[in-house]
Amino acid sequence: MPALRLSDKPKSTLLPQIQSRIPKPEELVVLSKRLLDATVTIGEALKDCTNKWAIAGEVAEVISGVNVQPNYIAILSTKDGCDEVARKLAKYQVEPPRNVEKELDRDASIDGNYHKVRIRSFSSRFDIEGSMLVVHGNLQIKVGDWDWGDPLDFEPDYVYVLGVKTPIIPLKMKSELYAGLGWTDRVIKIHEAVMRSRHMFG
C-alpha cells in the first residue's frame, strides 16, 4: 500500500490547562496528632463499655470532615456511662465525676435576641497524654429562661479512627442542636461536610 504523506500542521506548546486551585491550609480538615492519638487511646480503652457513649464536640465533627479546630475531646454518655468511663480511664483522671453546671462562652441567638446558654451534667475530666478529655453524663441544656432540656440521648454513628471503631454523636443531631441555638455558622459547616461526603443528592 502506498505510504501516506504526513500533514504539516502547526502545533502549539500550550495545551489547555485544567483550571485548578490548590486548597489553603485553613480550608483543609485535619485532626491534630495530639488529639488523634488521644482519641485512639480512648476508643481502645472504651471499646468494651456496656453503657452507651460517644465522642462529641468538635472532635466528632472534625473526624466527620467538618472544618473546625478542636482543642479538647468531649464524650457524651449517661451517668452510669460516665462512671464506667472513669473506671476505664482511671489512670488519666484529673477530676472525678461530679455534678457540674456552667455557662457557655457563646450565647444562643434566637429571633434576633441573645440568650445565655447553660449546660449541666455529671462530669469528669482526664488528661490523656497532653489532651484534655471532658466526659458528660446526662448532659442537659438550658437556653435563657426556658426549662432545662431532657438529657441528650442519641444513637451513635461510627468512625474508624485509625481502624478503631469509635462511636460519635451523629452530625444530624449536632446540626439540629446548633440550629436550635441559632449558631447558623456551625450548621453551615456541617452541611458543607455532609455535601462533600456524597454525590450531590439522593
Added chain:
Amino acid sequence: MEPAADVVILGVGYMSGVIAAELSIPKFNGDKPYKVVAITKGPYWDYVNDFSTTKYDEWGVGLGRKYDSPLPLQSTTIRNTPYQFALPVRRYTMPIQYHALGHGVGGAAQHYGGTMGRQGPWGYQMLSQTNTRYGPGAIDTINPHNDLQDWPLQYYQYEPYYVQWENAHGLCGNYNGSTDNPGSDSSGYPWMSQNYRLPPHPLTPAAQLFQSTVQSAPFNYHPFPHVNALASQPYVNQYGVPVNPCVYDGYCGGLCDYACETGAKANAAYRTIPAAIKDGNFTLVVNSFIFRLDTDPTSGLVTAARYYDPQGNVHIQPGTVFFNGMWGYNMIRIMLLSGVGAPYVWNSDPTAVSGTVGRGMTNGYSPYRGTNVSGTLSNIGGNAYPAGNAGGGSVDIYDLMDDNFNHKDLGFIGGSQIGVGGYPGGGPGNITFAGGVSSASMGGTFKTSQKDKYLQTKTVLSSTPFAPDLPTTDNYVDLDPHYTDIYGDPLARLTYDWTPNMYVGATYLANKVKDIFTAMGASNVTVSNTVLPGAVHNDWWGHHLRGGCRIGTDPTWSVWNKWNQCWSPTLKTPFNIFGAGEITNTSGDTVPSGTHVAGPQSYRAAEGIKQYLLQGTTHSLLT
C-alpha cells in the same frame, strides 16, 4: 531559580504523597523544619468541584479520558521485540491506557479500581525459592533470557511498612490469620501484624457461593474478602485526615477511569497531601512539567529539577534530596533524559546486556486475550445493575498462587489470585465492548443481544487466570530515537511481549478454575482462548507494567538499593535520589495490585530520606 528545598518530589501520586507527609510535617519527621516541594504536570483535583456532577460520563471519562494525561503532551512508543520499529500511541482507545493514567495530584489512583492485596513471602524470593525447590536450571527453561531476581528484603522486613501504608490509606479487608504468630498465615495469605483498618464491603451472593464452595472439600481453600482501597466506613488516618466512605453508585474505575466524588477512593490527594499542606512546610506546584534533573559534574549528585510552567517558562528547583514518584515510564524517562543512573543497553546475548534504568519490565495482569473460564449460574439469580464499586463484593483465594502448590514438571512458577463476585458497578460498560468491536457487533442479531443487557437474571462467572510475568533481558524501556513529546524530548519506548510463564500457568490454572465453577453449580463451564506462548502478542500500550527500574541488592541489574535509594557504584552516580512505585517492583508481580507492593517501599524511601538528611554528608549510601 526557586528557593532551595530540602526535599524535592517529582510527581504527586500515591508514593509522593507519603514522602510529602512524612518529610514535611515536623511531628512525622523528627521535629525538623524540612522544606518540601512537590511538582506535578497535572492539576489539583477537588472531588466536589471536579467530579461530583461531571464524572458520570462514559464518553468523556472512559473514552475521552478527561482525567488522564493528555496524549499531545507526551505519548509512548511500543513494539514487541528489539528488532521492530516502535510506533507511537496517537489516540486513546479501549480498554485501558494504563500509562497515561497519572496526571495531577493523586495521580493514577484518582481513578483506578482500588485493588489492593499484599504480596506474600514467596514473591520476594521467587528466584531463590524456585532454585531451591525445583532446581537451578528450572527457571532458565521456564523463562528464556531470564532476568528474575530476588527482592533486597524479605516479606517480614517489609511488613511494618505495609502497616504504615495501610494505615495511611484506609484499606478494607479481613485477615483471618493470627496477628500474634509471625510466620503463621491462613495458608497462602501472608502473615499480618494487624488486620486491615476497615471492614470489607458487603459480599455479593456469587461471592458467598464461591466462598462456601472453595472452603469445603475437595478444595479446602482459604478465601478472604477482596482487599481494596475504597473506604467502606468513615475513617481517619495517622495524619489526622478524615475520609468519607463509598456511596456505591457505580462509576468507579473498573477500567481505571472514574474518579470518586466522595474521596472514598484512596489516593494522595485525599489522604496524605492535605496533611502536608495543613501541617507541613510544604509547597505544591501544579500544571508544571518536569523535563530534566540537573546533576553536579564532580559529585554526580542531583542538584535541581527543571520544569516548564503552564506558560512554557523554565523554572529550576534546587534541592538536597530528590524523590522520583513519577508514574510509569516517566520515572525511567526522566532519569534517562537527565543521565541519572546507568541506562539499560539491550543485547541479543543476555550475558552482554548492561545498565539498569529501563531493565526488567514486566506486566502485572493477564494478557488481554488470556485463557478465560466462564460459566452461568442458575441457582442464585442475577443482577447486572451498575451499582457498587470496582473493588468490593468479591472473595479471593491465594491458594492457587505463589508456591502454594507443587509446580514440579508443570513448566511454570507462581499462579494468580482467583476471585469471584465483584459488584457490577465497576463502570457502566455501555461501550466497553469497544475493545472487542468486530464485524459481529453489527446487524439485527447483535442489536437484539443488547436488549435489556443490564437486566440479566442469571449470574455469569468469568475468570482469566495467569501466572506471573517474569523479567527477561528482552523486555525493557529506553528512549525512542524518532518520536518526541510536545517539548521536543524523546518519548519513552517500550519493548515488551508476554513471557511464556504467564500463558503456561494460565492453561494449568484454567482447569482448576473450571473445577471450582463446576462445583459452584455453573452450567456451560467453558475454557476458551487457550493460548500457546508466542501465539498472541502484546498490543496494548502500557497495560499494568511493573519493574523497569527495580530495587535490588546488586547495582549491576537494579537502580535502587534496599532503601529505594539510587545506587552509587562510583562517586559519579547520584544517591541523593530515591524512588518508589510499581516500576520499582523487583519481580514479576504475584498479585494484581502492584501498588500495594510498592506502597511499603514509599515508607522505606521516607525513612531513608530522613536518615540521609540527618547524616548531612554528600556521600552517603545507606546500608
Added chain:
Amino acid sequence: MNATGGSTSPIAYPGGNLSTDTGPVQGITASPRVGSGINYQYPLNLREFWRVGLDALQKYAKDPNGPYKAPFESLSATSQLTLLQDLWDNKPASFNNIRPSDFAYELTFMTWAGFLMDPIYGGNQNMVGWTYTGFNGVNFGNFYGEGKDQKALMVATTPTRLKPASLAQYQQQASGSA
C-alpha cells in the same frame, strides 16, 4: 525528527514494510486490532478520517464494476450489512489509502457510541438507547423518587429496571438543591 514530534520520514501503515535511514524494517507483529493503542497511525485527525472513509465507502458502493453498483443508502439492509462486512474483510481493492477494516471499526464503534453515550453529546436522544438496554444513566435508585438504595441493588439477585436519567438532568437537579 522535528520539533513538533512527528517523524520526518513517511511511514507505511503498520504491517507493511517501511524504510528508515538505516534500511527497511518490519512493522510490528501486534494484531491489527484497531482498538489497541498503536494501530491508529494515520496522519489524519478523526474528522478527516471520517470524511476520507465515508467517501471511500460510497465510491465502493457505487463502483460500477463492484457488486453493489448503487449509493450505500439506497441498498437493502442485507446488502448494507454485506458491504460493511466487506470492509471488515478488507475486500475493496482501493479505499482512499486507508484500511477498510479500520474504517469499519470506527463506523461500528461510533454507531454504538451514538446510541449509548449520554445525550449531552448529541446522541441517545431521550435516552432511547438506555431504555433499550435497561441502563440507569445517573439514576441511582431514587432520581424520580423510586426510593431504592444502591447498597441493596448491588447485591440483589433480581434485576431492577429504572427509568434512566441523564447528566443534564443530574446537573440541573444538583444545582437546584445545592
